[in-house]
Amino acid sequence: MSERTAVSFQQTLDRNIFFKKTKDLKFSTQSAPGWKLFGKVPPRENLQKDSRTIQQEDSSGSLRSVSTPNLLNAGEYEARTGRICKPQAQSSRRKNLEFEPLSTTALILEDRPANLPAKSAEEAQRHRQEYDEMVAEAKKREMKEALKRKKIMKERFKQEENIANAMIIWNTEVLPNWETMRHTRKVRDLWWLGLPPSVRGKVWSLAIGNELNITHELYEIFLSRAKEQWKSLSETVSENDTEDSGASISDREASLELIKLDISRTFPSLFIFQKGGPYHDLLHSVLGAYTCYRPDVGYVQGMSFIAAVLILNLEEADAFIAFANLLNKPCQMAFFSCRS
Numbered sequence: 414m415s416e417r418t419a420v421s422f423q424q425t426l427d428r429n430i431f432f433k434k435t436k437d438l439k440f441s442t443q444s445a446p447g448w449k450l451f452g453k454v455p456p457r458e459n460l461q462k463d464s465r466t467i468q469q470e471d472s473s474g475s476l477r478s479v480s481t482p483n484l485l486n487a488g489e490y491e492a493r494t495g496r497i498c499k500p501q502a503q504s505s506r507r508k509n510l511e512f513e514p515l516s517t518t519a520l521i522l523e524d525r526p527a528n529l530p531a532k533s534a535e536e537a538q539r540h541r542q543e544y545d546e547m548v549a550e551a552k553k554r555e556m557k558e559a560l561k562r563k564k565i566m567k568e569r570f571k572q573e574e575n576i577a578n579a580m581i582i583w584n585t586e587v588l589p590n591w592e593t594m595r596h597t598r599k600v601r602d603l604w605w606l607g608l609p610p611s612v613r614g615k616v617w618s619l620a621i622g623n624e625l626n627i628t629h630e631l632y633e634i635f636l637s638r639a640k641e642q643w644k645s646l647s648e649t650v651s652e653n654d655t656e657d658s659g660a661s662i663s664d665r666e667a668s669l670e671l672i673k674l675d676i677s678r679t680f681p682s683l684f685i686f687q688k689g690g691p692y693h694d695l696l697h698s699v700l701g702a703y704t705c706y707r708p709d710v711g712y713v714q715g716m717s718f719i720a721a722v723l724i725l726n727l728e729e730a731d732a733f734i735a736f737a738n739l740l741n742k743p744c745q746m747a748f749f750s751c752r753s
């Protein structure tokens with residue numbers, strides 16, 4: 414008897430399990446499209462837009478489809494009732510702050526989420542106090558930086574105004590009467606204030622002078638000689654050139670090679686005198702022409718910096734004239750000629 418009861422119970426259990434699986438499979442294949450209570454079902458193409466179908470569970474435990482045509486969306490509800498559904502406005506997170514420091518934009522004081530225990534009054538007060546202190550410190554720091562930037566801009570505007578005023582004095586008073594005013598106290602004070610960029614090259618040329626009487630044509634001559642020597646450093650120079658120069662061919666070749674090496678190290682942070690820069694060939698030409706103009710001196714390391722500063726403020730030929738006359742001064746000549 415017990416064996417029959419066990420077999421009957423086993424058959425009933427198997428029948429219920431397979432029947433449940435069959436119902437579920439049937440439901441998944443024949444259920445109407447729409448949206449379910451806990452997940453969306455992709456609608457069919459021939460489904461009307463106004464239909465609303467949900468799945469409900471009947472008393473027997475199975476799911477059935479129920480059409481709800483009276484379920485309205487927000488647009489239909491507004492059209493029928495005449496009421497406008499206003500979207501809930503996002504509340505500002507910082508309503509009470511008159512000043513919002515930039516460094517604390519990601520620092521927002523909020524309550525705990527609803528799924529967590531609420532803060533106690535003491536804890537909330539302590540967090541509020543710490544938050545206010547951080548915002549006040551950030552505000553103080555940013556106000557200090559703003560005052561510093563304002564001070565720097567004020568000094569810059571003042572400097573530009575002084576340069577503009579000095580430029581007017583140089584152009585209207587000093588340069589037209591250079592010989593009579595060059596040694597006056599007023600000009601000396603203007604020198605210490607700095608020369609405006611627009612008159613710097615002209616004032617330098619007048620201050621250095623041209624005692625050597627170098628012309629633009631003479632510069633072109635020595636530049637062409639330098640270019641010829643660059644093309645053929647290994648070729649021998651004629652005896653007349655060697656006697657006039659007073660220097661050996663090896664010394665001249667060494668000077669030309671030293672120019673190439675030293676130019677790459679001239680104001681490297683500017684990247685304008687290195688190979689490929691806008692002033693590389695110009696500086697190379699001025700230094701090469703001077704090597705041919707004064708072969709007894711040649712090129713000495715450090716000359717490129719002086720020539721580079723002149724090139725930035727003068728034309729090529731004028732820069733060579735100022736460079737040659739400046740190095741001809743007793744102090745500079747004694748330094749660069751390495752004479753004891």
